[in-house]
Amino acid sequence: xxxxxxxxxxxxxxxxALVLLRCNYSSSVPPYLFWYVQYPNQGLQLLLKYTxxxxxxxxxxxxxxEFKKSETSFHLTKPSAxxxxxxxxxxxxxxxxGYQKVTFGTGTKLQVIP
Amino acid sequence: xxxxTQTPKFQVLKTGQSMTLQCAQDMNHEYMSWYRQDPGMxxxxxxxxxxxxxxxxxxxxxxxxxxxxxxxxxxxRLLSAAPSQTSVYFCASSPPLGQSTDTQYFGPGTRLxxx
Numbered sequence: 001x002x003x004x005x006x007x008x009x010x011x012x013x014x015x016x017a018l019v020l021l022r023c024n025y026s027s028s029v030p031p032y033l034f035w036y037v038q039y040p041n042q043g044l045q046l047l048l049k050y051t052x053x054x055x056x057x058x059x060x061x062x063x064x065x066e067f068k069k070s071e072t073s074f075h076l077t078k079p080s081a082x083x084x085x086x087x088x089x090x091x092x093x094x095x096x097x098g099y100q101k102v103t104f105g106t107g108t109k110l111q112v113i114p
Numbered sequence: 115x116x117x118x119t120q121t122p123k124f125q126v127l128k129t130g131q132s133m134t135l136q137c138a139q140d141m142n143h144e145y146m147s148w149y150r151q152d153p154g155m156x157x158x159x160x161x162x163x164x165x166x167x168x169x170x171x172x173x174x175x176x177x178x179x180x181x182x183x184x185x186x187x188x189x190x191r192l193l194s195a196a197p198s199q200t201s202v203y204f205c206a207s208s209p210p211l212g213q214s215t216d217t218q219y220f221g222p223g224t225r226l227x228x229x
Contacts, residue, residue: 009154034218043118043204043220044157090156099208099218100145100164101172104156 002027002093006105014113019078021108023091033074034092035065044090050074086112115140120205120221127195127228135190135224137205145208146188148180150201157204163188195228
């Protein structure tokens with residue numbers, strides 16, 4: 001069965017600094033990988049997805065993630081943090097080829113310090 | 115488009131009571147899913163559906179029933195509520211992966227407390 005591990009339940013960065021949120025996956029088949037963001041008291045929003053078309057995936061709000069098969073990683077980055085990036089971020093994986101059976105990580109709360 | 119709507123937003127139940135959480139989408143999506151979110155555990159899949167009349171179990175299906183009689187609606191039924199079912203419940207819908215507009219849309223959630 002597929003799974004993802006997010007390293008660090010809380011990450012703090014200064015405004016303008018690099019954002020790096022870590023995610024490692026485990027899957028017996030080529031995976032589909034996703035990053036979601038959740039703002040307080042809201043549902044989740046898809047940031048970006050990897051479906052094997054390109055290893056560097058660009059998403060919304062300036063985020064991107066790189067699929068590294070050798071490291072089984074799919075880390076999320078953003079060059080310069082903004083106060084509005086403060087939220088909880090979830091890495092997720094699907095080996096079904098669709099959104100109907102997505103397994104989520106435990107989440108990383110990002111704090112942006114002014 | 116209203117997107118994915120969920121009702122109610124908040125609900126308090128007593129142990130043993132039953133209730134239905136409603137979920138509807140107006141985007142003609144084939145796929146719909148129910149998740150529960152608990153602190154420190156991320157989202158866990160309860161049940162999902164790939165089309166009207168087709169449902170299947172996810173990771174944590176015990177204590178919950180679903181049906182999908184129409185494309186638009188995907189209600190989640192709690193048969194006999196237990197305190198362990200206290201959680202925030204999210205419904206989501208999506209077209210099949212690979213379509214040009216494919217993304218997974220989440221509803222705003224239902225916060226359920228079972229006493």
